[in-house]
Amino acid sequence: MTSAKTVEQGNKPHYAWFVMIAYGLMMSGTIGSFSVVSGQWFYPVSTDIGCDLSTLTLYTTIEMICMGLGMPLVGNLLTRMKLQTLLTVAVILEIVPTVAMAFFTAPWMWYVAGVFIGAGLSATSTVTITPTMGNWFAKKTGFAIGVVWATQALYCAIASPVFAGIIEAIGWRASYLVLAAVSACFTLPAIIFVIRYRPEDLGMLPYGFEAASADEETSVPSRLPGVPARVAFRSAPFFLCIAIVMLCTATGVMNAIFPAYAEVVGLGAVVGGLMVSTASLCDIVFNPLAGATSDKFGPAHAMVLWTGITMVSFVVLYFSGSSAVGSCVGAGLNDAMYAITGVGYSTFALSIFGMRNFEKIFSRITCCGYLVASFGIPLMMLIYESTGMFQNVFVFGFVVDIVIIGLVILAKKSSRTLRWLSD
Numbered sequence: 001m002t003s004a005k006t007v008e009q010g011n012k013p014h015y016a017w018f019v020m021i022a023y024g025l026m027m028s029g030t031i032g033s034f035s036v037v038s039g040q041w042f043y044p045v046s047t048d049i050g051c052d053l054s055t056l057t058l059y060t061t062i063e064m065i066c067m068g069l070g071m072p073l074v075g076n077l078l079t080r081m082k083l084q085t086l087l088t089v090a091v092i093l094e095i096v097p098t099v100a101m102a103f104f105t106a107p108w109m110w111y112v113a114g115v116f117i118g119a120g121l122s123a124t125s126t127v128t129i130t131p132t133m134g135n136w137f138a139k140k141t142g143f144a145i146g147v148v149w150a151t152q153a154l155y156c157a158i159a160s161p162v163f164a165g166i167i168e169a170i171g172w173r174a175s176y177l178v179l180a181a182v183s184a185c186f187t188l189p190a191i192i193f194v195i196r197y198r199p200e201d202l203g204m205l206p207y208g209f210e211a212a213s214a215d216e217e218t219s220v221p222s223r224l225p226g227v228p229a230r231v232a233f234r235s236a237p238f239f240l241c242i243a244i245v246m247l248c249t250a251t252g253v254m255n256a257i258f259p260a261y262a263e264v265v266g267l268g269a270v271v272g273g274l275m276v277s278t279a280s281l282c283d284i285v286f287n288p289l290a291g292a293t294s295d296k297f298g299p300a301h302a303m304v305l306w307t308g309i310t311m312v313s314f315v316v317l318y319f320s321g322s323s324a325v326g327s328c329v330g331a332g333l334n335d336a337m338y339a340i341t342g343v344g345y346s347t348f349a350l351s352i353f354g355m356r357n358f359e360k361i362f363s364r365i366t367c368c369g370y371l372v373a374s375f376g377i378p379l380m381m382l383i384y385e386s387t388g389m390f391q392n393v394f395v396f397g398f399v400v401d402i403v404i405i406g407l408v409i410l411a412k413k414s415s416r417t418l419r420w421l422s423d
Contacts, residue, residue, distance in 0.1 A: 024151025070122030075363025139208025146291025153283030226354020245369030
């Protein structure tokens with residue numbers, strides 16, 4: 001057993017809320033900038049250097065492969081080195097290649113950059129968000145994770161149309177430099193001055209921890225309850241969760257392809273930017289709501305509900321190819337899957353395996369899932385290019401969502417055989 005003392009808070013908000021906000025800012029300048037907003041560059045870059053969209057966006061596959069491969073390492077490092085150091089190195093790996101992109105002339109250069117950006121994203125991702133929020137929040141964990149992603153969504157809602165305008169005004173090359181500078185301003189101060197991995201690092205207890213007395217030492221378990229890693233790795237729920245993450249991530253990239261979709265169907269770059277903005281605005285609401293839904297009704301029920309909303313979005317998008325308003329509505333509803341990739345499967349895995357060895361378990365789940373899902377964007381582009389209809393991308397997404405719901409139900413039922421340990 002170990003013990004921790006609460007730092008006197010008075011009427012001040014618990015420090016956990018500041019960690020949550022800082023994590024949202026860090027996520028804005030990393031996942032937001034390099035996975036969502038970066039989609040604004042796909043069409044102008046491919047047009048300028050003379051290559052197909054599927055050829056250029058292959059760098060996102062390399063990025064996600066490296067992201068996935070790095071996740072188990074990040075899961076191990078979380079308990080061995082300071083989180084601030086890990087995140088700072090990761091941000092540098094993301095920002096420096098982005099600066100270099102301003103000078104690239106051939107697709108293979110983006111492929112090389114994708115290696116480094118992916119390595120950085122493996123740390124500035126859900127692999128560190130979920131356990132960090134789990135450490136800081138004994139209650140409202142799902143809501144806290146949701147607010148982190150909502151903060152990132154607010155950034156994307158503002159940044160996507162802004163950078164679309166910047167690219168048109170100063171060109172895509174100079175715009176990469178602006179993106180790198182903005183991302184640095186969002187990430188580094190939050191990491192250096194605010195973010196810590198555990199409340200014990202500051203002599204605090206988690207938010208919502210039931211202390212016997214605010215003036216006495218409160219004993220906390222040296223090992224948090226959950227499934228041991230060696231047991232989890234051999235269980236059916238582990239492999240089912242991998243499949244869920246794989247499919248959710250593969251179809252949760254629509255934000256990145258909406259600008260290209262709008263150009264292809266004739267709606268134009270402005271509408272493409274508005275689609276991303278609409279999705280990001282919905283994300284501001286969806287992520288905390290998805291987290292609150294998970295806290296209230298359970299992660300499994302929340303996963304089914306939000307996947308169902310995503311299915312509705314694909315129906316709307318299918319019939320809205322000539323309508324700017326319809327496309328924006330469909331894009332907004334489609335962000336339900338992005339909420340799942342942010343909050344849904346994180347809290348779902350947490351409910352099945354617990355916090356005992358969650359860093360190791362979850363990092364391997366996301367690693368395997370991301371390695372396969374890394375082909376998401378090129379696959380979507382290939383479906384369009386081979387069939388000549390972007391609507392077929394939405395049909396594919398609808399079918400995948402049906403499979404996701406089935407896997408969630410099966411994983412929840414099979415998890416009943418897992419035994420949690422608390423000492």
